Amino acid sequence: MEFKSKKLDNDLVIIGEINKSAKSAAVGFFVKTGSRDETEQINGVSHFLEHMLFKGTDKLSPLEVNEAFDRTGAQFNAFTSEENTVYYAAVLPEYLIEVTELWTQLMRPALRDEDFNIEKNVIKEEIAMYKDLPSFDVMDRCRNLHFDGHPCGNSVLGSEESIDNLTAELMRNYFARRYAPNNIVLACAGNFDWDKICSIAANSCNAWQHQTVGRKLDYSEGSRKKERVEKPNLVREHICLMSASVSAQDPRRFAASLLGMIIGDDVGSRFFWELVDKALAEAASLQFGAMDGTGAFCSYIRCSSENVNKVLDIVRNIFDDLDKSGIAEDELTKAKNKVLSALVIKNELPMGRLVDLGFNWTYLQQYHTIEDDVNAIKAVTVDDVHLLIKQFRPGDFTQLSLGPVRNR
Amino acid sequence: MAEHFDVYILNNGMVLLGEPMEAVESVAFGFMLPAGAALLPDGCCGASNVIADWIFRGAGDKDSRQLSDAIDGLGLVRGRSVGGSHISIGAALESGNLAKALDLYADIILRPSLMEDQFELARQLAIDDLLSLDDDPRQKVMLKLREQFYPSPLGRNTLGDINELKALTAYVSGQIIKDKFNLSQTIFSVAGKYNFEDVCKQLEGLFESEQHGNDESMNLGQRQGKYTHINNDGAQVHIGMMTGTVKPTDEDYYNARVAISVLSGGMSARLFTEVREKRGLCYAIGARYHGLKEAAGVMCYAGTTPGKAQETLDCIVGEFNRLGEGISAEEIDRAKVGLKSSLILQSESSSSRAGAIGSDHYILGRIRSLDEIKDKIEETSVDSVLEFLRAHPFEEFTIVTIGPKQVNVE
Numbered sequence: 178m179e180f181k182s183k184k185l186d187n188d189l190v191i192i193g194e195i196n197k198s199a200k201s202a203a204v205g206f207f208v209k210t211g212s213r214d215e216t217e218q219i220n221g222v223s224h225f226l227e228h229m230l231f232k233g234t235d236k237l238s239p240l241e242v243n244e245a246f247d248r249t250g251a252q253f254n255a256f257t258s259e260e261n262t263v264y265y266a267a268v269l270p271e272y273l274i275e276v277t278e279l280w281t282q283l284m285r286p287a288l289r290d291e292d293f294n295i296e297k298n299v300i301k302e303e304i305a306m307y308k309d310l311p312s313f314d315v316m317d318r319c320r321n322l323h324f325d326g327h328p329c330g331n332s333v334l335g336s337e338e339s340i341d342n343l344t345a346e347l348m349r350n351y352f353a354r355r356y357a358p359n360n361i362v363l364a365c366a367g368n369f370d371w372d373k374i375c376s377i378a379a380n381s382c383n384a385w386q387h388q389t390v391g392r393k394l395d396y397s398e399g400s401r402k403k404e405r406v407e408k409p410n411l412v413r414e415h416i417c418l419m420s421a422s423v424s425a426q427d428p429r430r431f432a433a434s435l436l437g438m439i440i441g442d443d444v445g446s447r448f449f450w451e452l453v454d455k456a457l458a459e460a461a462s463l464q465f466g467a468m469d470g471t472g473a474f475c476s477y478i479r480c481s482s483e484n485v486n487k488v489l490d491i492v493r494n495i496f497d498d499l500d501k502s503g504i505a506e507d508e509l510t511k512a513k514n515k516v517l518s519a520l521v522i523k524n525e526l527p528m529g530r531l532v533d534l535g536f537n538w539t540y541l542q543q544y545h546t547i548e549d550d551v552n553a554i555k556a557v558t559v560d561d562v563h564l565l566i567k568q569f570r571p572g573d574f575t576q577l578s579l580g581p582v583r584n585r
Numbered sequence: 586m587a588e589h590f591d592v593y594i595l596n597n598g599m600v601l602l603g604e605p606m607e608a609v610e611s612v613a614f615g616f617m618l619p620a621g622a623a624l625l626p627d628g629c630c631g632a633s634n635v636i637a638d639w640i641f642r643g644a645g646d647k648d649s650r651q652l653s654d655a656i657d658g659l660g661l662v663r664g665r666s667v668g669g670s671h672i673s674i675g676a677a678l679e680s681g682n683l684a685k686a687l688d689l690y691a692d693i694i695l696r697p698s699l700m701e702d703q704f705e706l707a708r709q710l711a712i713d714d715l716l717s718l719d720d721d722p723r724q725k726v727m728l729k730l731r732e733q734f735y736p737s738p739l740g741r742n743t744l745g746d747i748n749e750l751k752a753l754t755a756y757v758s759g760q761i762i763k764d765k766f767n768l769s770q771t772i773f774s775v776a777g778k779y780n781f782e783d784v785c786k787q788l789e790g791l792f793e794s795e796q797h798g799n800d801e802s803m804n805l806g807q808r809q810g811k812y813t814h815i816n817n818d819g820a821q822v823h824i825g826m827m828t829g830t831v832k833p834t835d836e837d838y839y840n841a842r843v844a845i846s847v848l849s850g851g852m853s854a855r856l857f858t859e860v861r862e863k864r865g866l867c868y869a870i871g872a873r874y875h876g877l878k879e880a881a882g883v884m885c886y887a888g889t890t891p892g893k894a895q896e897t898l899d900c901i902v903g904e905f906n907r908l909g910e911g912i913s914a915e916e917i918d919r920a921k922v923g924l925k926s927s928l929i930l931q932s933e934s935s936s937s938r939a940g941a942i943g944s945d946h947y948i949l950g951r952i953r954s955l956d957e958i959k960d961k962i963e964e965t966s967v968d969s970v971l972e973f974l975r976a977h978p979f980e981e982f983t984i985v986t987i988g989p990k991q992v993n994v995e
Contacts, residue, residue, distance in 0.1 A: 198608045201930050231852070239862055240853065247851035247919040250926025269926050298865030306868050306888050308820040311720050410818040412719045445657040454649070456709035459717055479717060507654075514660030522611050522662060522677050526933050 180544050181371045187387045189358035191378050192538055193365040194530060202273040202367035203531040204374075205265035206280055207539050209362075209469075210355040212335075213259045213328035214392055221335015222343060222351050224257040225300050229348065230264065230283050231255075232292040239292060242283065251276050252528075259320075259329050260392075260469050261539065267528040270368040277365070277374060281381035284361070288352065293345040304334050311408070311415045311579050312460075312477060318406065319417035319475075319577035325400035328393055329468060357388035364535040367527025394470035397421065405578040414485050414580035418463075418476040418492070420571045425467035425540040431553045432561040433472065437465035438512040439504055439562075440495065440571070441476055445511065447495050448476070457484050457491065463571075469540065474571050482580060496572025503563045516554055521547065588954045590942065591781040595793050598769030601785055602942045602952065604776040606935055612683050612777035613935035615664070615675030616694060617943050620765035622741040623669040623803060631745015632758055633667045634711045635704070637674065639758065641665075642703035645692030649703060652689065659686050664936065667743045669735075669877060670947065677936045680778040684787055691791035694766060704755035712751065715744045722823045722987040723869075723888060725815075730825035733813055734983040735880055737806035768795055774943035777935030805879070808983070812994045815987045822894035822988030824887045828905065828979045833876045833948050839961045840973035845874050845883055846920035847912055847970070848904060853919060855904050860887065866897045878948045883979060891990040898992045902982065909974035917967050924962050928955060 182192045211223050232239045246253050246266070253266035253276070264283070266276045307313045317332055324330025335343075363382075365374055399421045423429045441448045441463025448461040458480035466473050480488050523529035524547050537545050591603030622633050642649040656663065661676035674693070678686055718725045731740040775784060830845075831837045849856045849872035860870045872885035883905075889897045931937045932955055945952045984994050 200608070200933050240858060243851065243853035243858070243862070244915075244919065247853040247923060250922035250924075252927060252930060267930055269929060272926075295863075295865045299861055299868050302821070302866070302889060303868035305820040305890050306723075309722055309823070309888070413717050415720070444663060445653045450650070453710070454706065456706040456713065459710055459713035479720075481713065481716070511654065511657040515657060515662070518611075518660035518662050518678055521679065522935075525609050525611060525935070528930075 178546065182544065183375055185358065185379060185383060187358040187383065187385055189361055189363065189378065189382050189385065190538065191363045191375060192534065192544065193369065193371050193374060194534055195369065195371060196367055196527065199367040199527050200269075201267055201527050202270050202365065202369040203265060203267045203527040204273060204277045204280065204363075204365050205263055205531050205535050206284055207362040207364060207535040208262040208356060209260065209360045209392070209539055210262055211258050211260040212331035212333045214355060215328075215331055217339070219343060219347050219351060220331055220339040221300070221333075222348055223262055224333050224335070225296070225340065225343065226348055226352060227255045227257045227262050227264075228296050228300065229288055229293060230286050232289065232296065233287055234282050234285060235287050237282065242279070245279050246276070249276050257333055259331065259333060261536070263535065265528070265531060273365070273369045274373050274377065278377050278381065281377060284356065284382070285385070286352070288345060288349050290345045293348065297340060300334070300340050301337055304337055304340070307334060311411055312479065315415040315417045315577060315579040316475065316477065318579065319419055319575060322402050322404055322577050323399045323419040323473065323575035324397055325402065327395065327397040329397060329471060354388065355390065357390050358382060358385040359387050360390040362535055362538050364531055364538065366530040366534055392469065396424075397471050399473070399575050401573055401575050403576040405580065407582045408579060409582050411579065411581045413479050414482050414578060416478040416489075416576065416578045418478070418574040418576050420474045420574040421569055422465055422472035422474050423467070423565070424470050424472045425536075426470070427472070429561065429565060430465070430467045430472070432557045432565050433465040433467070433474075435509060435512045435516060435554070435557055436562050436565055436571070437463050437474060438516055439508050440499070442512070442515060451491050451495055452478065452488060458488050474569075482583070485578070485580075493572065499566055500570065500572060503566065504559060506559055509557070509559055509562065513554055513557070517551060520550060520554070588956065590952050590954075592952075593781070593785045595789055597793060597795060599792055600772045600946060601788055602772065602774040602946055603779065603781045603784065604938050604942050605779070605781075606777050606938065608933070609777050609935050610680060611677055611935050612680040612775060612779045613675065613677040613939040614683070614687070614773070614775040615673055615939050615943055616690060617671040617673050617772040617947060618694065618765070619670065619767050619770040620672045620761065621668050621670040622743045623738045624765060625741070625761065628749055629753060629757060629761065630741055631711055631715065631750040632753055632761055633672050634714070634743065634745055635707045635750070635753060636758055636762060637665055637667050637672045638707040638710060639699060639704055640693050640697040640762070642707065643698030643700060645696045647692070648698070652693070655689055661686055669739055669741065669743070675939065683779055684783070687784070687787055687791065695792070695795055697762070699755070699759050699762070701755045704758060708750065708753055711745055712747065715747055715750065718744060722817055722819055723886070726823040726825040726985050726987045727884070727886060729813065729815070730827055730884065730983065730985045733809040733985055734827040734882055735877070736808055738803060739805065739877060739879055768792060772943050772946055774939045774946070776938035776942065811983060813985045814991045815985070816989070817987050818989050820890065821888045822891050822986055822990055822992070824889070824894065824898055824992070825985045826885045826901070826982045827875070827882045828982050829880070829882050830874070830977060830979070832878070832881045837973045837977065839965050840970050841977070842874055842924060843917060843920045843962065843965045844908060844970050844974055845872060846924055847916045848872055848908055849885070850920050850923040855908070856901065859904055860897060860900050864896070864900065866893050866900065876948070891988060894986070894988070894990055894992050898984075898994070905979040909971065909978055912967055912970060914967055917965070917970060921962050921965065925959050928958055
C-alpha cells in the first residue's frame with residue numbers, strides 16, 4: 178500500500194492509497210456538507226442536491242449521465258448524512274479514469290428547473306418510504322429530540338413541507354456556498370494510476386472557486402427529553418435512546434466504539450444477553466456515532482407493547498451496573514476481537530477502504546493506515562472505557578418511542 | 586492467473602469446497618444445512634428459523650454463554666440465514682483462527698445441547714420476528730410474493746407461520762434436526778486464506794464418523810392466487826410482482842440475466858429511466874433475477890404513494906411487455922459490462938466467494954469459474970436475448986400489494 182496526497186491551488190485535496198494487487202478501484206468525492214449546514218427554510222436541500230448531481234451538466238442530460246456510468250459497469254451511488262455528502266463508484270481498474278472524469282464534471286451540475294421539479298416527486302416518495310420504516314423513523318425523530326435545536330438534529334430528508342417550499346434557486350445558492358474545492362476531498366483506493374487521477378483533477382477542477390466555508394461546531398450534551406409518539410398502524414414498540422459522546426476528532430473515539438460494542442453489539446453484548454437472548458426484545462443494539470465536534474451513542478430497541486416497561490427497567494439496570502461496576506477485561510478483549518475482524522475484512526475491499534480513507538481526511542486531515550487503526554484499538558484499556566462512562570453517563574439518555582395507540 | 590478451486594468429498598457424502606484468494610488475509614466459511622423452510626414437514630412452518638437460533642444456545646461441553654464467548658473470542662463476524670433449501674451458518678474471520686472456529690461449528694451442527702428452556706426463548710424470538718414484519722411492509726410484501734409465486738412449499742415464508750410457530754414443540758424441532766441435518770447433503774465452503782489439506786483433515790475427523798442420511802424429495806403443489814392485497818394504513822403502496830423465467834441450469838440462463846439487466850441493471854436501465862427518472866413515480870424501483878434449484882422468476886419491487894400506485898404498476902407492466910419488441914446494441918453492451926463487473930467486484934470478498942461456490946455446487950453440481958461466467962455473458966447478443974424473450978415472454982404476473990389502496994391488475 179502506498180499513500181499519496183496533493184493539494185490544488187484552489188485547495189481541493191486529492192488523496193489516494195494504491196494497492197496494486199486489488200482487482201478493482203474506488204473513487205469518491207467527499208463533500209463536507211449535510212443537513213446540519215441547513216437552515217429551516219432549506220431543510221432537506223443537501224440530500225435533494227445529491228439527487229440533482231445525477232441530473233447532469235450543461236453538456237450532459239440525466240439519461241446521458243446514467244448511460245455513461247453504466248457503460249463502465251461501475252457500482253456508483255451517493256449518500257447524504259447530517260454532515261457529509263459522498264459520491265462514489267467502485268469499478269474495474271481500466272474504467273477508473275473514465276468514471277473519475279465523469280464525477281469531476283458532475284460536481285459542477287446544471288441544476289435545471291425542469292429536472293428539479295421532477296426529482297421533487299422522487300424526494301417526496303423517499304420521505305414517504307421512510308415513514309413506512311419505523312426503525313428509521315424513530316431514529317430520525319429521536320435525533321431531533323436529542324439535539325433539540327442544535328443543527329445536528331436536522332432531518333436529512335427534510336419534511337414534505339420543506340421540500341414543497343424549496344426552489345431550484347435556493348438550491349443553486351446553497352450549492353455555490355458549500356461545494357467549494359476547499360470543502361471537498363477527492364479520494365481513491367485500490368488499483369489505480371495516481372498521476373492520471375491528479376492530471377484529471379488538475380484539468381477539470383482547477384477552475385472551481387475557493388470560498389469561505391463555515392460550520393457551527395458547538396458541542397451538544399443532548400436534551401435528555403422523553404417522548405412517545407403513537408401511530409395506529411404499528412404493531413411493535415420501537416424505541417430509540419441517544420446520549421452524548423466524543424467527536425470524530427477525539428482520540429477517545431476508539432474506546433467509545435468498543436464501549437458501544439460491549440453494550441449493544443447484535444450478539445454477545447449486554448443488551449443481547451439481557452434482552453434478546455431472553456426473548457424480551459427481538460432487536461436491541463447500541464452504536465457509537467462520531468460527528469464533527471460532537472458525537473452520540475444511539476440505541477435501537479424493538480419489542481412488544483406488553484414488554485415495554487420490563488425492557489426499559491432492564492435497560493436502566495444495564496446502565497446503572499455499568500456506572501457502578503464498569504466493564505470486565507475479557508469483555509473488552511472480545512469487543513476488540515470483533516471490531517478488529519470487521520475492520521480488516523471491510524478494508525480488504527477498495528470500496529470499504531475508500532470510506533475510511535475519505536472520512537479520516539475529512540475529519541482529521543490525516544492519513545491513517547489500517548495498522549494505525551488496529552493499533553489504536555488494541556491500545557484501549559479498561560480504564561479508558563471507565564473514564565468515558567464516568568464522563569458521558571450513557572444511561573442519561575434522550576428517549577423517543579414510536580408505537581401503536583395504547584388503550585387507556 | 587487461472588482460477589483454482591478445491592473440492593473434496595467425505596466418505597459420508599459431505600462436500601467440502603474451497604477457493605483460495607491471494608489478496609486477502611481473511612477467510613470466510615459456511616455450512617449449508619439442508620433444513621430450509623421448503624424442506625420442513627407440513628405444520629412446522631418457521632421451524633428453520635427457530636432451529637437456526639436454538640443450535641447456538643449451547644453445544645458440545647459449552648452452555649449458551651460459553652459458546653457465544655468462544656465465538657466472540659475468535660473475533661468471528663457471524664453470518665446466519667434461512668432460505669427455502671438451507672439453513673446457512675458461517676463466519677468471516679482472521680485466517681489464523683479458522684481451525685478453532687471449525688471445531689466450534691462442528692459442535693453446533695453435531696452436538697447442539699437443545700435444552701427445552703432455550704427452545705422456548707428461540708421460539709418466542711421467531712414469533713416476535715414474524716410479528717415485527719407487520720411494521721416492515723417492504724420486506725413483508727416480498728416474502729408474501731414468494732409465497733404466492735412459487736409452487737408450495739418452495740415459497741414458504743422463511744420467518745414462519747404464526748399458528749404453526751405457536752404450536753411448534755421442542756420435540757418436533759429436535760426431530761427435524763435429527764432428520765434434516767443430513768451430512769450427505771451438507772455443503773461446506775471456504776474462501777480466502779486457508780490450507781485445504783488441513784481443512785479437509787480436520788473436517789474429516791470432525792464429521793466423517795457421523796452418518797446422517799435421508800431422502801430430500803418434495804412434492805410441489807399449486808401456485809397461489811394471481812393478486813393479493815393486504816390493507817395497511819401506511820404512507821405508501823408497496824408493490825411486489827413476479828413472473829416466471831428459466832432456471833439457473835437452463836441453457837438460456839445468461840440470456841435471461843442480460844434481459845433482466847436491460848430492464849433493471851443500472852440507472853440507465855428501462856425501469857429506472859421510465860418509472861423514476863421520467864415520471865418521478867417512485868424512489869425505490871427495481872427488478873432482479875431470483876433463482877431456486879426447482880424454479881425461477883423475475884422479482885420486482887416498487888414503493889409509491891397511493892395516488893400513483895396504479896400508474897406505477899401500469900408503467901412497470903408496460904416495460905416488461907415492451908422488452909421483447911426490441912433492444913438496442915448499446916443496451917445489451919451496458920447490461921453485459923454491468924453483469925461482468927459486478928461479478929469481479931464481488932469476487933474480492935471472501936464471504937461472497939464462499940457463498941457463491943456453495944450455491945453453485947448445490948444448484949449446478951459444480952463450481953463455475955469467473956472466466957466461464959464472463960464468456961457466457963459475452964456470448965449473448967441482441968438476437969439471442971430477443972429470441973429468448975420470444976420463447977419465454979414476461980407475461981403472467983403474480984402481484985402482491987400492501988398499503989392503503991388496492992390496484993387494478995386487469
